[in-house]
Amino acid sequence: TTRSDGGRGYPYQTLVYFWDADKSQCIGKFTEEEGWLGDIALSPDGQLLALALSYVSADEGNQVRVWDINTRQKICEFPGRWAEFSPVDNLLATANLASSEIELWDAEECFIVQSLDEDISPISLAFSPDGQLLASGRQSVQIWDINSGELVRELTGLPNDVQKLAFSPDGRYLLSVTKGVTVDQGDVITLWEIIP
Numbered sequence: 212t213t214r215s216d217g218g219r220g221y222p223y224q225t226l227v228y229f230w231d232a233d234k235s236q237c238i239g240k241f242t243e244e245e246g247w248l249g250d251i252a253l254s255p256d257g258q259l260l261a262l263a264l265s266y267v268s269a270d271e272g273n274q275v276r277v278w279d280i281n282t283r284q285k286i287c288e289f290p291g292r293w294a295e296f297s298p299v300d301n302l303l304a305t306a307n308l309a310s311s312e313i314e315l316w317d318a319e320e321c322f323i324v325q326s327l328d329e330d331i332s333p334i335s336l337a338f339s340p341d342g343q344l345l346a347s348g349r350q351s352v353q354i355w356d357i358n359s360g361e362l363v364r365e366l367t368g369l370p371n372d373v374q375k376l377a378f379s380p381d382g383r384y385l386l387s388v389t390k391g392v393t394v395d396q397g398d399v400i401t402l403w404e405i406i407p
Contacts, residue, residue, distance in 0.1 A: 212237075215248045223247040223266040242278065242285075249273075252294040254301050259286075259318050261294040261303055275305050277318045287321035289314075293333070299342035302357075306333050306347075313347055315357070325360050337376035337385070344382070344405070348373025352387055354405065366403055374398075382406060 212230065217223035225248040229238040246264030253260055260278045267274045275294055277287040291305035291314060303318040313327040313336070333347035344363075345355045352366040352373055366387070375388040385403045 213248050213251060215246075217247065217266075225262070225264060227251075227260075227262065241280075241283065244276065246274065249292060250294045252296045252303070254296050254303075254318065255298050256301075259296075259301060261296065261305075261318060263292055263294040263305065265292065273308055275303070275316075277303070277321070287316070287318060289316065289321070293336050295336040295338060295345075297338045297342040297357075298340055302342070304336050304338065304345055306336070308332055313345070313355070315345075325357075327355050327360055327362075333373075335373050335376045335387075337378055339378045339382040339405075340380055341382055344378075346376045346378070346385055348376050348387060352376065352385070352403070354385075364405075369401065370399055378405075 212228050215225040223246050225244045227241045229241045231238055246267035249265050250263035260280055262276045264274050273292040274288055275291040279286050290307055292308050293306050295304045301319045303316045305314055307314050311330045311332045314323050315325045317324050331349050333349050335348040337346045343357055347353045349372055353362055354364040356363050369389050370392045371389040373387050373389055377386045383406045385405050387401045389399045391397050391399050
């Protein structure tokens with residue numbers, strides 16, 4: 212679990228706690244970070260923890276920090292917003308707001324594997340279950356081929372910015388969640404067929 216606080220003249224701060232789920236007990240504080248937590252992700256093998264932080268400082272702004280859970284050591288940090296691990300390896304997708312690109316990082320070795328060069332500044336990311344496709348969303352939804360780095364499809368006609376994306380377990384469908392046009396409309400959930 213996490214807790215972020217600060218603002219109104221106080222620095223932003225995020226605390227991360229680990230729990231024993233079987234005993235419903237808090238094991239203790241894992242780390243204390245400067246900044247406001249925007250996103251959190253675990254690698255598929257459960258060894259790495261990625262924290263996407265905003266308001267880190269006046270100079271740094273948005274940062275992604277990757278931790279080795281076993282050693283409790285920070286192994287990587289780089290500019291970025293949002294954090295989404297591939298379900299098949301330690302490939303970490305994040306949005307670099309300075310360059311408006313999606314960056315794919317080797318989270319264990321801390322280097323960029325690939326940049327998906329599109330001026331979209333996504334606010335949501337999701338990998339397909341096989342790790343071959345990445346969906347990114349803002350005013351529309353883009354589907355990327357991870358191997359080639361190519362944009363293979365764009366889904367448009369949404370009423371607002373995409374807040375959340377999720378693939379079905381078979382990878383055939385993609386769910387997008389957007390805010391409604393009016394306050395009383397609520398969220399709009401759209402189901403897209405990705406693989407006919």
